[in-house]
Amino acid sequence: MNILVFVETSEGKIRKTSLEAVAYAHGMGGTVTAIALGAADANELQAIGKYGASKILHAADTKLNEHVIQVYSSVLAKAMQDENADVLVLANSSLGTPVAAKVAIKTGASFASNVSELPNTSGGFVVKRSIYTGKAFAHVELKSPKKVIAIRKNAAELKETGSVGSVTNYVVTLNDADFNTKTISTEKATGEILLPEAEIVVSGGRGMKGPEHWGILLDLAKALHAATGCSKPVSDMGWRPHHEHVGQTGVKVAPQLYIAIGISGAIQHLAGVNSSKCIVVINKDADAPFFKAADYGIVGDAFDILPKLTAAVLAAK
Amino acid sequence: MKILVCISHVPDTTSKIAFVDSNTKFDTSGVQFIIGPYDDYALARAIELKETSGATVTVLNVGLIDTEPTIRKALAIGADDAIRVNAEPTDSLFVAAQIAEHAKGYDLILMGRESIDFNSGVVHAMVGEMLGIPSVSPVMKLDIEGTKAKMSKEIEGGKEQVEANLPLVAGCQEPIAEWKIPNMRGIMSARTKPLKVVEPKSTESSVVTQKFELPAPKGAVKMISADNVGELVTRLKTEAKVL
Numbered sequence: 001m002n003i004l005v006f007v008e009t010s011e012g013k014i015r016k017t018s019l020e021a022v023a024y025a026h027g028m029g030g031t032v033t034a035i036a037l038g039a040a041d042a043n044e045l046q047a048i049g050k051y052g053a054s055k056i057l058h059a060a061d062t063k064l065n066e067h068v069i070q071v072y073s074s075v076l077a078k079a080m081q082d083e084n085a086d087v088l089v090l091a092n093s094s095l096g097t098p099v100a101a102k103v104a105i106k107t108g109a110s111f112a113s114n115v116s117e118l119p120n121t122s123g124g125f126v127v128k129r130s131i132y133t134g135k136a137f138a139h140v141e142l143k144s145p146k147k148v149i150a151i152r153k154n155a156a157e158l159k160e161t162g163s164v165g166s167v168t169n170y171v172v173t174l175n176d177a178d179f180n181t182k183t184i185s186t187e188k189a190t191g192e193i194l195l196p197e198a199e200i201v202v203s204g205g206r207g208m209k210g211p212e213h214w215g216i217l218l219d220l221a222k223a224l225h226a227a228t229g230c231s232k233p234v235s236d237m238g239w240r241p242h243h244e245h246v247g248q249t250g251v252k253v254a255p256q257l258y259i260a261i262g263i264s265g266a267i268q269h270l271a272g273v274n275s276s277k278c279i280v281v282i283n284k285d286a287d288a289p290f291f292k293a294a295d296y297g298i299v300g301d302a303f304d305i306l307p308k309l310t311a312a313v314l315a316a317k
Numbered sequence: 318m319k320i321l322v323c324i325s326h327v328p329d330t331t332s333k334i335a336f337v338d339s340n341t342k343f344d345t346s347g348v349q350f351i352i353g354p355y356d357d358y359a360l361a362r363a364i365e366l367k368e369t370s371g372a373t374v375t376v377l378n379v380g381l382i383d384t385e386p387t388i389r390k391a392l393a394i395g396a397d398d399a400i401r402v403n404a405e406p407t408d409s410l411f412v413a414a415q416i417a418e419h420a421k422g423y424d425l426i427l428m429g430r431e432s433i434d435f436n437s438g439v440v441h442a443m444v445g446e447m448l449g450i451p452s453v454s455p456v457m458k459l460d461i462e463g464t465k466a467k468m469s470k471e472i473e474g475g476k477e478q479v480e481a482n483l484p485l486v487a488g489c490q491e492p493i494a495e496w497k498i499p500n501m502r503g504i505m506s507a508r509t510k511p512l513k514v515v516e517p518k519s520t521e522s523s524v525v526t527q528k529f530e531l532p533a534p535k536g537a538v539k540m541i542s543a544d545n546v547g548e549l550v551t552r553l554k555t556e557a558k559v560l
């Protein structure tokens with residue numbers, strides 16, 4: 001089986017979720033080739049090999065620095081053909097998922113997104129995907145000879161295999177007509193840990209009382225190297241930016257640790273966090289529904305507990 | 318301007334999810350169905366565009382007859398007419414193929430960024446691919462200027478300002494518009510608005526759902542005293558092993 005993995009770059013660095021996609025492909029068995037499009041750091045490209053890619057293709061054309069979905073999908077469909085790939089694997093993302101869907105149509109492949117485990121190939125090719133916003137799973141059979149899979153975070157363990165891959169330049173011919181969307185500007189928090197990729201998330205709700213109180217939450221996040229999230233009303237009221245909104249209608253996270261502060265635990269919020277490995281809830285109301293979904297809970301006032309918790313984290317380092 | 322809004326018919330966000338027939342079928346008993354929340358944002362923006370620029374709004378749903386109350390609700394909110402493709406929406410590719418069949422001739426094709434039942438999040442991209450027109454998602458702001466759409470699109474950790482020519486497919490999310498609640502007049506007029514039922518275009522599905530599964534139940538919560546916050550850190554390190 002030949003597997004092609006599309007790795008996404010962000011400021012020249014390979015996204016961690018993309019490395020998980022490489023590890024996922026390695027876990028499937030077969031020959032793994034990774035492909036990166038646009039500017040990428042040479043050492044970062046080389047390092048992809050450690051997760052099991054024997055070959056790393058790099059298309060450095062500067063026109064690929066703009067993430068045009070149509071352009072990316074044409075390049076990847078062609079790369080699947082060139083590499084004789086049976087499967088394309090990539091990480092779910094605002095770029096990766098639509099690109100994957102288009103590649104599936106171009107190549108006649110079966111498609112699944114939100115895939116949470118390695119495929120079962122004992123009879124056919126069956127993947128497990130998350131549905132009903134994390135409240136259930138479906139086992140779906142991908143019947144076409146070619147497959148395109150978009151995986152969710154933690155679908156594979158990020159493990160070095162001890163192998164080394166070779167980086168080769170991949171030459172692309174771009175079609176002008178594919179540049180059918182134009183990015184005018186990008187606003188992105190730099191240096192922050194991205195919420196969908198974070199291993200620890202510290203999240204605040206209406207119980208934080210106002211944006212002016214976020215300092216104590218940010219202090220805890222900093223001590224834990226965590227990303228920050230929030231509930232929907234918090235982003236609706238403009239206390240925090242929209243991209244931090246976690247839940248059914250926001251970002252779905254799957255960190256090792258999710259700490260919820262002053263969030264009641266409405267079912268729509270839980271839908272975005274129920275794939276977290278460990279959930280800690282801090283709430284002054286002992287009857288808050290979130291405690292039922294938590295691994296650890298503290299009943300108390302956030303304004304009292306947060307500074308103490310930050311101090312305890314720093315002391316334990 | 319002609320706008321097509323594609324809506325899904327999905328369980329209310331508070332629904333308890335369960336399966337029957339040895340985990341091969343969704344258990345609809347006691348479940349209330351709604352317009353997909355993201356599709357509802359798309360519909361709300363379409364109605365705003367109708368009010369400000371005189372667009373016509375058609376809603377389309379791929380579903381069996383039980384989705385008609387959901388479609389009527391979209392008409393009550395302000396859509397002019399509706400199309401129901403009479404088929405079970407089995408997978409993204411199938412749904413996208415049905416939409417593409419009816420979407421030609423529209424300037425703007427709006428839908429939610431994803432449905433909240435199967436969460437594939439790709440129907441907009443697939444429809445764009447099938448029609449050979451641009452698709453953008455998730456769109457948080459959309460304005461039409463002449464033959465161009467100006468959009469704000471969410472990306473991981475931020476947003477992008479994106480432009481594309483019409484016709485265009487957009488997958489929508491908040492805060493593109495505020496959800497609209499139908500008023501009495503809307504509900505009355507929805508009863509007589511045209512709802513056309515068409516048979517699906519046959520496409521062979523290459524994705525087959527074998528069975529469903531519920532996540533393993535969570536163990537009981539371990540409570541820690543507010544006076545002993547340090548214990549939480551210790552337990553996260555040694556017991557949960559997440560620090």
Ligand SMILES: Cc1cc2nc3c(=O)[nH]c(=O)nc-3n(C[C@H](O)[C@H](O)[C@H](O)COP(=O)(O)OP(=O)(O)OC[C@H]3O[C@@H](n4cnc5c(N)ncnc54)[C@H](O)[C@@H]3O)c2cc1C
Pocket residue numbers: 204205206207208230231232233234245246247248249250261262263264265266267268269272282283284285288300301302303330354
């Ligand atoms: C279709 C739909 C989709 C939705 N999608 C989402 C979504 O994606 N994400 C989302 O979050 N919500 C979503 N919601 C909204 C959801 O139903 C809840 O309204 C929301 O999650 C509540 O936010 P909250 O917990 O911050 O606020 P509240 O429910 O007001 O809870 C505040 C909590 O803070 C506690 N508190 C107050 N003061 C303190 C203090 N000093 N110290 C400690 N604790 C304190 C209170 O006890 C309470 O439990 C959706 C709703 C609908 C209908």
